[in-house]
Amino acid sequence: MSATALAPVPTPEHRTALPWRTQxxxxxxxxxxxxxxxxxxxxxxxxxxxxxxxxRLLPEGIHSDxxxxxxxxxxxxxxxxxxxxxxxxxxxxxxxxxGEPPExxxxxxxxxxxxLGSVGDRLVWAGWLPFCSLLALAVFGLGGGPVxxxxxxxxxxxxxxxxxxxxxxxxxxxNGLRVASAxxxxxxxxxxxxxxxxxxxxxxxxxxxxxxxxxxxxxxxLGGVLTAVLLSALLFVRLHGRMEGWRLSLFILAAFALFSVxx
Amino acid sequence: xxxxxxxxxxxxxxxxxDVVSFPQAMISRPLVxxxxxxxxxxxxxxxxxxxxxxxxxxxxxxxxxASRYPEWGSAAVVGGAIFAxxxxxxxxxxxMAIVASLATAWxxxxxxxxxxxxxxxxxxxxxxALDAGSRGAVIDLQLLCMTADFLxxxxxxxxSYALFAPLTSAAIRAWGTDARLxxxxxxxxxxxxxxxxxxxIFHGIxxxxxxxxxxxxxxxxxxxxV
Numbered sequence: 001m002s003a004t005a006l007a008p009v010p011t012p013e014h015r016t017a018l019p020w021r022t023q024x025x026x027x028x029x030x031x032x033x034x035x036x037x038x039x040x041x042x043x044x045x046x047x048x049x050x051x052x053x054x055x056r057l058l059p060e061g062i063h064s065d066x067x068x069x070x071x072x073x074x075x076x077x078x079x080x081x082x083x084x085x086x087x088x089x090x091x092x093x094x095x096x097x098x099g100e101p102p103e104x105x106x107x108x109x110x111x112x113x114x115x116l117g118s119v120g121d122r123l124v125w126a127g128w129l130p131f132c133s134l135l136a137l138a139v140f141g142l143g144g145g146p147v148x149x150x151x152x153x154x155x156x157x158x159x160x161x162x163x164x165x166x167x168x169x170x171x172x173x174x175n176g177l178r179v180a181s182a183x184x185x186x187x188x189x190x191x192x193x194x195x196x197x198x199x200x201x202x203x204x205x206x207x208x209x210x211x212x213x214x215x216x217x218x219x220x221x222l223g224g225v226l227t228a229v230l231l232s233a234l235l236f237v238r239l240h241g242r243m244e245g246w247r248l249s250l251f252i253l254a255a256f257a258l259f260s261v262x263x
Numbered sequence: 264x265x266x267x268x269x270x271x272x273x274x275x276x277x278x279x280x281d282v283v284s285f286p287q288a289m290i291s292r293p294l295v296x297x298x299x300x301x302x303x304x305x306x307x308x309x310x311x312x313x314x315x316x317x318x319x320x321x322x323x324x325x326x327x328x329a330s331r332y333p334e335w336g337s338a339a340v341v342g343g344a345i346f347a348x349x350x351x352x353x354x355x356x357x358x359m360a361i362v363a364s365l366a367t368a369w370x371x372x373x374x375x376x377x378x379x380x381x382x383x384x385x386x387x388x389x390x391x392a393l394d395a396g397s398r399g400a401v402i403d404l405q406l407l408c409m410t411a412d413f414l415x416x417x418x419x420x421x422x423s424y425a426l427f428a429p430l431t432s433a434a435i436r437a438w439g440t441d442a443r444l445x446x447x448x449x450x451x452x453x454x455x456x457x458x459x460x461x462x463x464i465f466h467g468i469x470x471x472x473x474x475x476x477x478x479x480x481x482x483x484x485x486x487x488x489v
Binding site: 031032034035036037038039040041042045046048049052062067068069070071072073075079082083121125126129130132133134136137138140141142145146149150153154157158161193196197199200201202203204205206207208209210211212213214215216218221222224225226228229230232233234235236237244245246247248249250252253254256257259260261262263 | 283284285287289290295298301302310311312316318320322325326327329333354358359361362366368369379383385386395396397398401402404405407409412434437438439443445448449450454455456457460462463464470471475476480481482483485486489
């Protein structure tokens with residue numbers, strides 16, 4: 001009998017927590033999860049990149065077939081909101097280290113893509129980001145200087161951003177393949193609507209103040225600008241889908257610049 | 264102008280990287296990016312002013328999934344730097360800074376698409392190694408794509424600034440419209456985009472329109488008091 005045959009077969013170690021250094025390494029890599037985003041595998045390589053520090057804890061080590069098969073599996077196509085991908089990374093790290101069957105992990109990966117994308121888009125891109133942005137514009141309109149405006153925006157936004165990534169990693173790790181139930185969290189379910197209401201209020205409040213600050217004093221001019229804003233906003237809403245507003249604004253402002261130079 | 268090119272390129276690269284690749288902390292939002300560029304030139308308040316106008320326009324283009332959107336990070340650096348080089352804010356300076364930013368954002372969006380195609384090509388070339396679970400291939404691909412994104416943003420910011428900075432100076436010398444009126448046109452366009460974007464984003468939320476109107480009333484009352 002050979003020495004290899006006598007060697008004990010490593011069994012998956014059921015961990016209660018990831019080592020602190022591994023958690024830090026995964027968290028830092030999560031910030032770069034979209035680094036190799038592309039139209040073929042989307043976030044796939046990023047998921048493998050983030051999971052790699054956790055896979056190093058596999059009992060057979062980084063040169064084993066087990067490690068290579070796990071890394072290859074985790075680097076395939078994946079799509080999710082970049083912040084909520086941390087839920088997937090935590091859950092997949094748990095599943096791989098617990099020795100779940102590969103087919104089960106692959107099915108789980110596929111099932112997780114949709115919900116993590118749509119929840120994140122509604123909560124962050126259509127809620128938290130515009131809200132923080134409008135709040136910062138309100139602070140700007142109220143006379144805030146560069147340091148104050150940037151501090152309000154960056155601190156508030158990133159409390160949500162980093163908090164969500166940390167929560168996702170912990171929740172994913174704690175729940176493993178049962179993480180779907182955690183997505184029913186009230187913040188994820190009802191948060192977008194509440195944040196949306198706050199953002200609507202902030203829009204109304206911030207815009208006249210920001211206009212006033214950029215144009216400078218003069219109520220007649222401000223009144224004219226506000227009326228024009230409301231009328232053209234309704235026109236832009238009607239144009240929805242036919243032309244993007246930022247492109248239209250480029251054409252309008254370029255035409256105005258040409259007129260002003262030629263005038 | 265030429266002495267500013269290297270720091271602007273570096274800032275453009277860093278903030279271009281933040282848009283998608285790393286760390287997506289929204290330091291690439293126009294409000295932040297233009298202010299940082301203004302600070303680099305020595306006039307942060309100018310950067311903040313142009314950043315606020317750009318931020319209103321950028322509210323329309325949120326980075327949903329794989330959608331194509333303008334790249335605001337490098338673009339706002341260009342706009343902030345151009346406006347800050349004219350700290351007395353002569354007529355035409357803000358308009359030209361915004362036009363420069365919007366044009367750069369447009370080209371930046373296109374370069375992002377090209378970069379994503381290039382990333383796919385690099386991933387395909389490493390397919391065998393990735394399928395074999397090579398640790399080196401996974402890390403190498405991630406770092407290569409991020410480096411390319413940084414260079415993309417840096418080159419874009421430098422080229423755009425080199426093009427638009429002299430163009431802006433020439434336009435300011437020939438500008439024939441009143442300064443306040445010119446600025447009013449810019450903010451009217453920017454705020455119209457912001458309001459229409461908000462109406463679209465919050466369309467399905469009950470009570471959002473009333474909250475918007477309530478906010479508007481309070482905002483106007485504050486202006487009256489001020």
